Amino acid sequence: MSNVLRQQIEEYVSLTDEEFALVLSHFTPKKLKKHQIIIREGEYVHNDYFILSGLMKVCHIDSEGKExxxxxxxxxxxxxxxxxYHNETTATLQVDCLEDCDTLFITLHNREKLCRELQKMDHFFRKQTTANYIAMQRRILCLISSSVKEQYEHLLANYPGLVQRVPKSLIASFLGVSRETLSRLASA
Incomplete structure (x- = not known):
């Protein structure tokens, strides 16, 4: 399964077998169970997780308890x-497993050490972080400038198969709409 990580890294940089062995030595495999919370608001965040299999969600719980x-x-x-993670502070978000998950995680210390040992990985992490920022910007722009129907279509395009894997209530929460509104969208 670690070959999936190698494939992703090699979208940006090529690695020899020895270099990939070095990369893997900085990661720790971890199996997680459905409903397991891996990051809690208010606790320090030590790990960045690469999902090999499974499904997670990142959420914020507001002062009224709404997710x-x-x-x-x-x-x-x-x-x-x-x-x-990057500022070594407490979480403002919660991350939990919606399915059993197989992951590889890396601590910030190991990430920085790996980047010092193998410059290619510094390039990879920079590219990967930039891709995440761009995806988040697209999501924000979609939320503020698109209709709910367009947001739903964006979700379908960016998360193929998701609607078959999670309850409609979670899709509705992601879109910021009621479950009833989502049902009307899905049947349209």
């Missing part, structure tokens, strides 16, 4: 609370 889903993480995605 706002910010991101879904499917296979081949990276997931963490980026602000807390």
């Amino acid at each position: 706002h889903i910010i991101q879904f993480g499917m296979e081949h995605c990276w997931i963490t609370d980026p602000q807390a």
Whole structure:
């Protein structure tokens, strides 16, 4: 399964077998269970997770206890609370597993060490982080400038197969609409 990580890295930089072995030595495999919370608001964030299999969500719980889903993480995605991870502060987001997940995670210390040892990985992480920023910008622009129907179509395009894997209530939370509104969209 670690070949999936290698394929993603090699979209940006080529690696020899020895270099990939070095990369893997900085990651830790971790199996996670459905409903397991891996990042809690208010706790320090030590890991960035690469999802080999499974599905996670990133959300914010507001002061009234309402959940706002910010991101879904499917296979081949990276997931963490980026602000807390990179600044070594407490989380403002929560990340939990919607399915059993196989992951590889890297601590910030190991990431920085790896980038010092193998310059190619610094380039990869910069490209990967930039891609995540661009995706988040697209999501924000979609939220503020698109109709709910367009947002739903954007979700379908960016998360293929998601609607078959999660309850409609989670899709509605991601879109910021009621479940009833989502049902009307899905049947239209």
